[in-house]
Amino acid sequence: MDAEPSMATIGALVGVPARASILSALFDGRALTATELACAAGVSPQTTSSHLAKLVAARFLLVEKHGRHRYFRLASAEIAEALEPLSTLAPKPVPVRGRSPELARLREARMCYDHLAGRLGVAIADALLRQRMIEMTGRDFRVMRAGAILCRKLDIDLNLLQAERRVFARQCLDWSERRPHMSGALGAALAHAFQAQGWIARPRRGRVVYVSDTGRRAFARLFRFDWTGASGS
Numbered sequence: 001m002d003a004e005p006s007m008a009t010i011g012a013l014v015g016v017p018a019r020a021s022i023l024s025a026l027f028d029g030r031a032l033t034a035t036e037l038a039c040a041a042g043v044s045p046q047t048t049s050s051h052l053a054k055l056v057a058a059r060f061l062l063v064e065k066h067g068r069h070r071y072f073r074l075a076s077a078e079i080a081e082a083l084e085p086l087s088t089l090a091p092k093p094v095p096v097r098g099r100s101p102e103l104a105r106l107r108e109a110r111m112c113y114d115h116l117a118g119r120l121g122v123a124i125a126d127a128l129l130r131q132r133m134i135e136m137t138g139r140d141f142r143v144m145r146a147g148a149i150l151c152r153k154l155d156i157d158l159n160l161l162q163a164e165r166r167v168f169a170r171q172c173l174d175w176s177e178r179r180p181h182m183s184g185a186l187g188a189a190l191a192h193a194f195q196a197q198g199w200i201a202r203p204r205r206g207r208v209v210y211v212s213d214t215g216r217r218a219f220a221r222l223f224r225f226d227w228t229g230a231s232g233s
Contacts, residue, residue, distance in 0.1 A: 013058055014083060018043045019051045022072075023060065027080045028207040029113045031064065031071035080113035081172050081183045102208075107176040108229040109209040111202065114188040115172070116209065120229060121181030122174050124190070127223035128182075134169070141169040141182055150222065151186075154193040161185040 014020050018041040025032060025040035032040075038048040052072060055061040060079055064071045074080055109120035116124060125141075128134045133147030143151070143158060151158050162168055164185045172183035182190070194200045199215030202208070211219070216227050 009058070013054065013060065014086070016051070017041075018047065019055060022048070022051055022055065023074070023079075023083060026061070026072065026074045027084060027113055028111045028202075029074070029077075029080075030205075031073040033069050033071060037072060074113060077113045077115075077166065077183070077188065081170065084112050084117070084172075084175055086175075105208045109200075109211065110207040111191070111209060112172065112181075112183065112207075114191060115181070115183045116187065116191045116194075116200075117172070117174055117181050118176055118209075120209065120211065120227065121187075122177040122179050123225055123227070124219075124223060125180060125182045127225055131224070134182075136171065139171055140167070140184075141171060141186070143169065143186070151189075154190070154197075156186075156189045156193055158186075161189055 014023065021041040022037050025037055034045065034048055034052060037052065038045050041048060041051070043051075052061065052063075056063055056072075059075050061072050062075050064073070107118055109116065110118045112121070115121070125134075128141075128147060129136070131146060132144050133150055134141040134143055136142075148158060162185075167184040169182055169186040170184040171180035172187070173179070174181050181187070191200070194215065195202070197214075197218065198212055199218050201210045201212060203210075211227050211229060219225060219227050
């Protein structure tokens, strides 16, 4: 009985193009000012302020004050993980204006809040499945013995991750590949480990991820695939 009005509330919040653009701009996990979000949404600062107030009130966003500036971020990783796959339900193909170099790079490799998505994220999930490091169980992934060994090599503490309140390893349907990548605490830990090793890099702003030459070699060694996407070197 409560599901319908809840879904209607969410639909009303994200169904406004400016609010959808604001949320999308925050999918990389970083905090942005109202001015930056106004630019991303293509609306006036006054209109942006109204949209932000509604998103904060709905607990989709958190706001932090640092000096004279207020920064907005997604309230949790689950917000991005729930909203990004909605793009797969769009009844129309991507418009011409969307077939840009930037969109092509996002399709190759991007951050979905704090985990890897796009062709790279799906390729890694596929490789982990193929090598029986993980297996699918319902909506989630389960780590197998070989996967636990890999995590130890990457200094990932599975016991700590499983103790978190956040979902451990969720199958997150990728909007561009239409197949699952890995989200949740383990997906975030893998992305963090790859970045710490220098295998992937991110620009100062935006969601695009680049793979270094070192990363290409590491992915070929660990996951047995040759990455031919954009390089960060």
